[in-house]
Amino acid sequence: MEFQYLQLHIEHKVATVTIHRPDKGNALAPDVLLEIENMFKNLGHRQDVNVIVLTGGERYFSAGFDLNEIRKLEKVSNEAYTALFHRAYRAILFAEQPVICAVGGAAIAGGFDLTMMCDIRYASTRAKFGQREIVLSLTPIMDPLWRIIGLGRAKEVALTGRIYDAAEAERMGYVSKVFAEGELLSSVAQIAKDMAGYDRAALAETKRLSNVVLNQDLDTSMRTQEWLFRTYIGSEDNHQRIDALQAQLAAARKK
Template identity: 30%
Template structure:
């Protein structure tokens, strides 16, 4: 458990689970949870044996968004401090060097969406719902990540109206990468995690780095980023061993197909 007890960090082998653990408050994001998210991912970054993280939540709700009750009796300076803390939490999740999967099983609102979108991709249950009601609540939020995931026009429509979007639509517009039946969600995430962990860790980290950095630049600069990653991979990894392992697995699969 992290310092404030709002986030639980579970490490098993090469996988870490970061669990939002305020189910009685519908996992609403408050200042202690912002701090705990930063702490959890700092602990992951400090552990070289962890090669993948899954971000999930306790209880029936993934996250009800920002804990608006925190603002009672607060002044403008406190609200700005609190918002900066939230952005630090999102940025810490997004900056994680290893693959991070968001496992979404129920309602996701506002800041919960920011947390999930900070992960590499979202695997969601068909029972999940998505809502970005910030303007409806008299505030501003999700204006940057959401448009980069679903496009400018869709982000505007979702934010302006604050409507509830079902999982099927979220999948169709690209917010959700994989959609599963509720009873299959955990197994799907576990299988996806196991598949990712089969690849050499450095290759996965460099792939993530190349995609993240390349998405912010032009194609020529992106290719230079990838070439730099390839150079590092050749000098720091057992790439010949990985190639031999790949060739062996292909040969085994071919023999099984013939049998």
């Protein structure tokens, strides 16, 4: 399908998806959500993509729900719109590849929810984060938020509707690192490129593992991890990467 509100660039096995609706602050109208759902479903099947980066560019991320669209809804006829939101969320959350979020501006309400669905979050100093649903008499998404920052902090974010700057988001563990304004995309591109050079199956299995073990008791999760490790150690890919790493270290010692 053709995309009006998303831009796609693939290089070095990294797919960069940029939300592009700058006149509306990348607000999430139904057409935008539908494109997000389809984009991530399509990318999940691509063997030439090992890592996905979701961004709104250096200036924006997403201001959240398109309030003009929500204002048209009635309680008795909101099912299709609500389902569309959650299909878009799930397409990101359960994409086969790891998804990195690069937040260059405001990520509010629905925009914040998009960042929550990603596996890793990076931000620029101009980024803002806020789960503002409570302000609009809406209930927010608590899961996977509590898994990322803990239940107590997740309650604060959800119940106060407060907006956090990038530094505070980093301190609470929601953002992994903050980059200077104008350096976000290039920095994240390098991180994604390095990740994409790893074994695609191992990346995908590690992402799945991180979701599975949260719902297991400790003994079961240790057995799951042991079994998964056994399926990779000693493989031809494992041997090749060991040989390459040893050659690289040997060359570095000679310098």
